[in-house]
Amino acid sequence: MTADGPNWIGLWTLYLREVRRFTKVYSQTMLAPMVTTLLFLAVFSLAFGGGSRNVGDIPFMTFLGPGLIMMAIAQNAFANTSSSLTISKIQGNIVDTLMPPFTATELVTGLSLGGATRGIAVGAFVALSMSFFVDLSISHPLYIIYHAFMASLMLALLGVLGGIWAEKFDHIAAVTNFIITPLSFLSGTFYSIERLPEFAKSLALVNPFFYMIDGFRYGFTGYADGPLMTGLLVLLLVNIILASIAVWLFSKGYRLKP
Numbered sequence: 001m002t003a004d005g006p007n008w009i010g011l012w013t014l015y016l017r018e019v020r021r022f023t024k025v026y027s028q029t030m031l032a033p034m035v036t037t038l039l040f041l042a043v044f045s046l047a048f049g050g051g052s053r054n055v056g057d058i059p060f061m062t063f064l065g066p067g068l069i070m071m072a073i074a075q076n077a078f079a080n081t082s083s084s085l086t087i088s089k090i091q092g093n094i095v096d097t098l099m100p101p102f103t104a105t106e107l108v109t110g111l112s113l114g115g116a117t118r119g120i121a122v123g124a125f126v127a128l129s130m131s132f133f134v135d136l137s138i139s140h141p142l143y144i145i146y147h148a149f150m151a152s153l154m155l156a157l158l159g160v161l162g163g164i165w166a167e168k169f170d171h172i173a174a175v176t177n178f179i180i181t182p183l184s185f186l187s188g189t190f191y192s193i194e195r196l197p198e199f200a201k202s203l204a205l206v207n208p209f210f211y212m213i214d215g216f217r218y219g220f221t222g223y224a225d226g227p228l229m230t231g232l233l234v235l236l237l238v239n240i241i242l243a244s245i246a247v248w249l250f251s252k253g254y255r256l257k258p
Contacts, residue, residue: 011110018114030125033072037126055192058221065134066217067189072126077119077155081111082172085163104250115156144219150235151212157242164249183209193225208238
């Protein structure tokens with residue numbers, strides 16, 4: 001924050017830097033997630049007979065599609081912020097981010113919005129490519145917008161925390177392998193949690209990844225496994241908590257300052 005108030009020009013510049021990081025390598029950040037998601041779609045369709053199965057009254061492919069889109073959104077939002085901070089720390093140019101007159105809140109805002117932009121951009125690109133193979137009729141557009149933004153912001157903030165904590169890329173890989181991927185696969189992406197035993201269903205209902213996928217899917221299909229209002233509040237609360245922790249860590253310079 002400058003003497004005249006928030007550093008809007010600096011914040012916008014930081015945001016643009018984060019956006020340009022992924023647009024300059026679009027083949028890696030846009031095309032690769034599209035190919036990976038379509039491969040997931042093809043594999044699960046063939047393995048589970050997706051063309052002939054239903055989840056409730058919804059064709060399996062229509063049920064599966066939004067979950068795969070949300071996975072692409074989440075993974076890319078996390079990748080953008082975590083790689084940005086980790087690379088800066090390893091290369092020693094993190095000082096270029098910390099020296100300008102930013103508050104901790106402005107730093108977290110610029111980084112996380114840049115990551116959220118990548119997540120949403122990848123999600124839109126994947127949805128467009130998937131629409132040629134899957135019926136992605138929109139039932140509740142506001143739910144799609146809300147969950148796409150809140151989910152991408154949540155994973156971008158988680159990427160900020162991971163980037164602050166990590167000292168090398170192996171640490172980021174550990175977060176991806178032991179936190180992001182398990183929570184994603186156990187969130188009802190590939191199945192309805194109504195098919196789970198009560199104990200497993202109860203575990204799914206405390207997984208914030210479940211709510212981001214369930215609400216996003218509801219926006220397309222009108223079908224939801226969990227309470228929608230709870231999902232809206234959970235995503236909001238988790239984002240507030242993650243943002244508060246990230247701001248606090250930046251203000252303390254945890255693993256950032258020499």
